[in-house]
Amino acid sequence: MKRIIPFLLVCFLLVQVSTKAQKKVSTYLFAQYNNTVYDASKGNNPWGMGAGIQIFFNNKTKFKPTIEFTADTYPEDDKVFRLEANGKPIDDLGSMANLFVGSSFHPTEKIYFSLIAGPSFVNGNTYFGLKPSFGFYFSNNQRWTGKLSFINIFNRDELTKEDFGSMSFAIGLKLF
DSSP states (O other): OHHHHHHHHHHHHHHHHHHHHHOOOEEEOOOOEEEEOOTTTTGGGEEEEEEEEEEEEOSSSSSEEEEEEEEEOOOOOOOOOOTTTTTTTTOOEEEEEEEEEEEEEOOSSEEEEEEEEEEEEEEEEEEEEEEEEEEEEEEOOOOOOEEEEEEEEEEEEETTTOOEEEEEEEEEEEEE
């Protein structure tokens, strides 16, 4: 009995140390600013801001599965009524929510690249979106991160099939 208790205590400590060495997920809360590059109604949504959550699934490779959920609002509006060629109004963006999944490549402890894609929800419509990003960490403990991204939402304008595109800058804080 005297040998079993120290053995169990050592096993418990080893399990605690090994689980703290590599967490299964890293989750970041982001605040972001978007600048519209192109859109059928760019004047009605020249810039936006929002928040998001990004989850990296940690593994032993430099490629990590990634999930990101963002929600943005585009508060500025030039109040110009725009029409498509068929007379249908072009809706301003107003707000947008994205649920993207993909992969990120972490070549060093300080930087990463990601390519994620998935549904984008705009004005009650669902579109396909793509978001390549370049990310960097402000410190070795990876508590704070910054990210530059390009967001492309395909076929946002129904008639002309024009895309929506924006550049995004985000600052994130590691939650766990």
